Amino acid sequence: MVGKFKIKKGDTVKVIAGDDKGTSGKVLQVLPKKSQVIVEGCKIAKKAIKASEKNPKGGFITKEMPMSISNVKKVEGE
Known part of the structure; x- marks a missing residue:
């Protein structure tokens, strides 16, 4: 459902x-x-990343993951 x-x-x-x-x-x-x-x-997840020129050691990063739009409610007046 795209809308x-x-x-x-x-x-x-x-x-x-x-x-x-x-x-x-x-x-x-x-x-x-x-x-x-x-x-x-x-919805923070820990992701493993490979070693690269940008990040020579590799390791883990934390990032926000997508969640369904039905699980959030807009806060009015802020």
Whole structure:
């Protein structure tokens, strides 16, 4: 379902379902084709990265992963 969403990049939202329920943060990215959003500080995953010129040692990084747009609610007045 690709359509218009009321949530846009930069909006403050509150997570209403899932492991991060109750937390709020700023929307970093909206993925309309997948009906998902990436929220700052929510659904953080640890990713392994290979050694490269940019990162010669490799190791782990933490990054926010996409969550369903139905799991967030826009916070009004902020």
